[in-house]
Amino acid sequence: MEVPSECWAAVVQKNEGPNFFLEVEKVPVPIIGLSLTAPQDFRLLITTLAGPSEVLIKLNVTGLCLTDVHFMMNDWAFPKMSEMGLSCAGHEGAGVIVKIGEAVKSCKVGQRAAYGPIHSTCGLCEYCFSGKETYCQQAVYTGGTVDGTYKQYCTVPEGFVHLIPEGVSDYVAGPAMCSAGTMYSSLKESGLRAGNWAVFPGGGGGTGIQGVQLACAMGIRPVVVDTGESRRSLSLSLGAECFVDFLAEADPVKKVVEITNGGAHGVFVSAVQAYQVSLDYLGSRVGGVGTLSSSRKDIAEILDLAKRGETVTWVIGYRLTTGAHCSATGKIHLEPAVVGLSKFNEAVQRLKEGNVAGRIVVDFNLP
Structure with a gap:
């Protein structure tokens, strides 16, 4: 060429x-x-x-x-x-x-x-x-x-x-390189099982929304914390069980803890602005998992989480194959x-x- x-x-x-x-x-x-x-x-x-x-x-x-x-x-x-x-x-x-x-x-x-x-x-x-x-x-x-x-x-x-696998467009393959791979890796490494609660701060955005869909495919129950009608509609249409608008809700953390019966089993954070509060969504849950996809300078102190056996990891997308395969087989929808x-x-x-x-x-x- x-x-x-x-x-x-x-x-x-x-x-x-x-x-x-x-x-x-x-x-x-x-x-x-x-x-x-x-x-x-x-x-x-x-x-x-x-x-x-x-x-x-x-x-x-x-x-x-x-x-x-x-x-x-x-x-x-x-x-x-x-x-x-x-x-x-x-x-x-x-x-x-x-x-x-x-x-x-x-x-x-x-x-x-x-x-x-x-x-x-x-x-x-x-x-x-x-x-x-x-x-x-x-x-x-x-x-x-x-x-x-x-x-x-x-x-x-x-x-x-x-x-790129057959049947996957460039419009899908590009974003799948990062967001789908990151979310799949996060969910896989978290050890969450079917029926567990997963909270996605910023879940109405490009990365979080793919985590919501992958969680559904794994039998995990997703809750999105975000704001705005467009993100609410998108999240609920693609499988979120609940949407908590952090601007409209007086106490978003309290609401999430109520929904998840004491706290989420896992929190998957892709929205930088949510880092400071995101791990509070684990509530009193022993052994909860928090996954961050960032290297920001001002991430909150996390060492005290060891007191409750909680785990915090950092993940960025692995290989394309899993994310693209999920797109090709209809498990996640990227438009x-x-x-x-x-x-x-x-x-x-x-x-x-x-x-x-x-x-x-x-x-x-x-x-």
Whole structure:
């Protein structure tokens, strides 16, 4: 396939921080299999040269995730994007393989593929060997420590290319890379059983709503804590047993504890604003589980939870296969809002302000 020298990208470079905005502009396409026959710009090579075991994917879509917003706001426990030499966030890409390195064996040009939150890991530690590569101390994070899917052409190590199953659209595969995988992994690791109560603070958003659906498929009873009629309607239509509006309810924690007969068995937090109060939803439940999908600097103290045998874990999406399979077989329904390149910044700002119910994706092929 013909590969251009430049592609579109939504760039945050000189304006990162609380008031960041994105500019859609042309950037160099990463190079695979470059042969040096003439003097080259060294800085350009460092930012665009890919190795022989990498694959070049032309993305058709990228999902938008609140994690992207926090990377661009610089309020997570990571170095600033500019300090890492990054300009593009994003970790939910789906498209087609257009070029492969000479050492690549398992991927072919023309195959549909997706690119998720984990760019690479060491592949040698106990976590990598046990299927928990997100805990690898050498993990490289897409859009966090390497440029992400806000750029139309991305290079991905062969072992972290996710081939898209038949029957799953790019609009589904992109978001499934992060949110469906994160929620599935969280629920699986929690040890919750059928009939247990699970609370999803921010459950009407793009990540939480997939947790609600997966919980239903596992026989777990989901309660969503969120606000707004659109999120209430979405949550209840996709399986939430109860919706607690934290703005309308005088004491949301008390209400949740009442609904769950003393406290939830598990709390699955994807909404940053809810971290400080979310574990209160466990009530007096002994052995409750709280799962956080964040590295924010101001997460509440959690050590005292050991007094009740409670467990707090941090999870970010694993592999695509489970989330995409659930989508293909109808266990979860992903019908994201779709916007074109010209609406990139507007869509991300809506996400930042909490004005998105469900998922939203940007189609690189739409104006």
